[in-house]
Amino acid sequence: MKRFIVALLISVLASGPALAFTADSGMFTGLEYVADTEITAPSGAPLSLCHQTRDLRILGFNLSRNITGYVLAVDQCTGEAERPFSPQQMETAQSLGLIDASLPSEASNSLQRTIQNYGIWVALCLALLAVIMRRVKSLMGLDPSSPMRKKAAQRILTAMCYMAKADGIVASNEITIITKAASRLTRQNILSTDVVRIADHIDMDLTPQDFLDFGKGLRDSEKDAMMRGAFFVALSSGRIIPPEYEFLTNLAHGIGMPGEDFRRVMSLSLEDLDVYQPMAA
Numbered sequence: 001m002k003r004f005i006v007a008l009l010i011s012v013l014a015s016g017p018a019l020a021f022t023a024d025s026g027m028f029t030g031l032e033y034v035a036d037t038e039i040t041a042p043s044g045a046p047l048s049l050c051h052q053t054r055d056l057r058i059l060g061f062n063l064s065r066n067i068t069g070y071v072l073a074v075d076q077c078t079g080e081a082e083r084p085f086s087p088q089q090m091e092t093a094q095s096l097g098l099i100d101a102s103l104p105s106e107a108s109n110s111l112q113r114t115i116q117n118y119g120i121w122v123a124l125c126l127a128l129l130a131v132i133m134r135r136v137k138s139l140m141g142l143d144p145s146s147p148m149r150k151k152a153a154q155r156i157l158t159a160m161c162y163m164a165k166a167d168g169i170v171a172s173n174e175i176t177i178i179t180k181a182a183s184r185l186t187r188q189n190i191l192s193t194d195v196v197r198i199a200d201h202i203d204m205d206l207t208p209q210d211f212l213d214f215g216k217g218l219r220d221s222e223k224d225a226m227m228r229g230a231f232f233v234a235l236s237s238g239r240i241i242p243p244e245y246e247f248l249t250n251l252a253h254g255i256g257m258p259g260e261d262f263r264r265v266m267s268l269s270l271e272d273l274d275v276y277q278p279m280a281a
Helices: 002-014 087-095 111-140 150-165 172-186 192-199 208-215 220-235 242-254 259-275
Strands: 026-040 046-058 061-073 081-085
Touching: 026 061, 046 081, 061 111, 081 087, 150 172, 150 192, 150 208, 150 220, 150 242, 172 192, 172 220, 208 220, 208 242, 220 242, 220 259
Parallel strands: none
Antiparallel strands: 026 046, 046 061, 061 081
């Protein structure tokens, strides 16, 4: 859905006229050049036929632009409108050869403009709906009952192994804790040999990009499971030491987990400790 919304916004905005990013917001009247005419102003300056538009503008960007009629203006519609131009006046001017006869006598939105106006609102509504649904899913912890994706399960297992190594060594009881907790959280069959293999190749000299990579391509529920597993490993010893806390905060920042979700997942991990008692060291 996100790819669709982004593509729709780009296509709609790219097809519209160029607009400067300014601080003006609200309803505005604008002019759009249509064609030159043989009509002149009292000053003798040639007049151009223009569309008069009613624009809804937010921070300089037009969310909608509707044509309300024709007007005549100097300087190819870059200045103020000289006077309105009714459909009857348009027909008369066309019959006298003063204006291109192929133009419609009554100004109105084209199909492309109508689609553009409504397309922006549809895209914004879809984007807002997607954000709300994603947030509700994250807050309610709606995880599917089926086994987690292998990519996500592997990433979660790796994060838990890093968490165990944060104090310098992955103890034998931590291998058992990680194996059972990872199997429970990912609903995959995790083997202790998998934990040992990952732990043997861990380098704790992590960069900010490494923490970003932990969450790359993961769903919110999978990120929750990752933090839940990391918290479970850290809390299983009865306390969180500074290196473990540093890893937890860096991991949360890297995967884009806000503070309220960080605290929520920590509470879930504390509940897990009551239900799934880890082995004593």
